[in-house]
Amino acid sequence: MLRKPSTVSSFPKIPEERFAEFHAAFKGGDSWWQVCADCGGECEKHKVGSLMPGEKEFIARSLGLSAASLEDRYLDRVVTPLGNVDVLKLKPGCPFLDADCRCSIRSVKVVLCDAYPIAFEVEGDAVRFFLDPECPISRNRDATRYYEKVAIPALRKLNAAVGWYRAVALYDSLDIDYERLDAGRGDLLTYQSFSLEQLRAAAVETPNPKSQ
Numbered sequence: 389m390l391r392k393p394s395t396v397s398s399f400p401k402i403p404e405e406r407f408a409e410f411h412a413a414f415k416g417g418d419s420w421w422q423v424c425a426d427c428g429g430e431c432e433k434h435k436v437g438s439l440m441p442g443e444k445e446f447i448a449r450s451l452g453l454s455a456a457s458l459e460d461r462y463l464d465r466v467v468t469p470l471g472n473v474d475v476l477k478l479k480p481g482c483p484f485l486d487a488d489c490r491c492s493i494r495s496v497k498v499v500l501c502d503a504y505p506i507a508f509e510v511e512g513d514a515v516r517f518f519l520d521p522e523c524p525i526s527r528n529r530d531a532t533r534y535y536e537k538v539a540i541p542a543l544r545k546l547n548a549a550v551g552w553y554r555a556v557a558l559y560d561s562l563d564i565d566y567e568r569l570d571a572g573r574g575d576l577l578t579y580q581s582f583s584l585e586q587l588r589a590a591a592v593e594t595p596n597p598k599s600q
């Protein structure tokens with residue numbers, strides 16, 4: 389399948405060194421991996437993992453891949469009226485997740501995945517970060533203290549454009565049935581564009597992740 393050129397201007401890219409600073413400052417959820425294992429990776433099953441502008445280039449270089457190769461193997465793109473957003477491949481299961489529910493690219497893990505259960509909402513021109521009450525990690529006091537003290541400031545320092553958060557918010561709350569979405573796609577080794585309408589048509593109601 390041919391790559392479709394982007395028709396919407398992209399968001400300003402975050403410099404690569406800022407992603408490196410984020411990962412140096414914040415060490416993700418490894419300490420709470422058992423909570424994820426007990427939960428069974430619920431957030432991986434129906435959610436869309438969005439990459440910040442410039443994150444694709446940062447991850448590709450860190451993994452020794454070209455951006456095009458990373459796109460074809462691991463990414464798709466969501467086309468929104470506000471701009472296009474690179475996302476982890478829209479298929480059942482994260483392409484970087486191993487059989488133990490661990491991320492296989494932990495040192496450069498996609499920022500929004502790494503920071504989860506920190507979620508966000510856009511209020512006017514401001515982005516508000518908060519702990520998603522649906523994730524069992526949010527019920528762990530040590531974890532919530534760490535995420536609030538370290539993850540939220542590290543996210544703010546990345547300084548992704550408010551417009552990018554707005555674009556992601558257009559689909560971020562959807563729970564996607566990937567089997568349904570996959571029905572219309574070609575092969576999995578091509579970077580493909582999906583519209584908001586396609587995502588909405590494949591959205592389902594899902595139960596909350598299990599409590600601990």
Ligand code: SF4
Nearest residue numbers: 424427429430431523
């Ligand atoms: S919902 Fe929370 S506990 Fe469950 S896999 Fe996701 S991050 Fe881990």
